[in-house]
Amino acid sequence: MTRLAAEERRKLLVDAAIRVMARDGVPRATTRSIVGEAGMALAAFHYCFRSKAELLERVAEEILARTLSPAREIVTGEGTVEERVRSGVASYWGHVVEHPDEHRLTYEITQYASRTAGLEVLARHQYRAYVDAHRSLLEALIEHDELTVARPVEDVARYLAAVVDGITLLYLNEGDADAARAALDVAVDHVLGLLGR
Structure with a gap:
């Protein structure tokens, strides 16, 4: 090589x-x-x-980056706020549907880390990264469009992380992409209702 x-x-x-x-x-x-x-x-x-733990952290970060980077470009791109938010969510969802095993892996990493002595911090770090990713996307959108938010950005980011995570897990176990997509639309409607100028 x-x-x-x-x-x-x-x-x-x-x-x-x-x-x-x-x-x-x-x-x-x-x-x-x-x-x-x-x-x-x-x-x-x-x-x-340095360790398998470091590798696991990098694996979780890489899978997150594969969904975050395209979504960031979309939410700060062209179109109305609603079009861009819906397209950003669609971008994430497309990755889930096309690469379900990668997303199953993120849940397995969480469970493995939380049940393995010395790795518990990895599970906390993984979910903190998910909240930070949602906060980063919201902040980029707010700054790009000079928006206000009816609730603290950290609270909305935490809500989004929980909802998206739950809908993803439901889809991975239930297999109904249309039902999951409809549930994501409800979450988007709610978040759009929190944004204003």
Whole structure:
């Protein structure tokens, strides 16, 4: 394998870890199976990560980034506020429907971390990141359109994180994309009702 920069190696290992963990589950995803999936030597893992916990955190961050980055571009793009909010939610939802195993993996990471001594902080950090992501999207929208919000942004972000998380989990277990999408529309209606000029 050609020589890669450390950050590029980390990215390849995170992508490999997502594939392995989504396929085999978090407990069965060994460092050996992850480096094998990435086509690297075992030493590459220890060069890039201090521990499996650090890798799990990066995996959760990467899956979040795959949904957050497109949504941020949409909510600060062209169109009315309502069009952009609905399109941003549709972008997230498209990722859930197209990559359900990645989203199942985020729940598995949460459960694994919360039940593994020494990793409990990872589950808290993961959900703090979800609230921060929603707050970041709201703040970008508010700033872009000079909007006001009827409730504190942190409270709305926490509400959105809980609703989106719950609807996603319901869909992953129930399998009814239309019902989940309708529930997301209710949440969007509510949030739009909190925004004003």
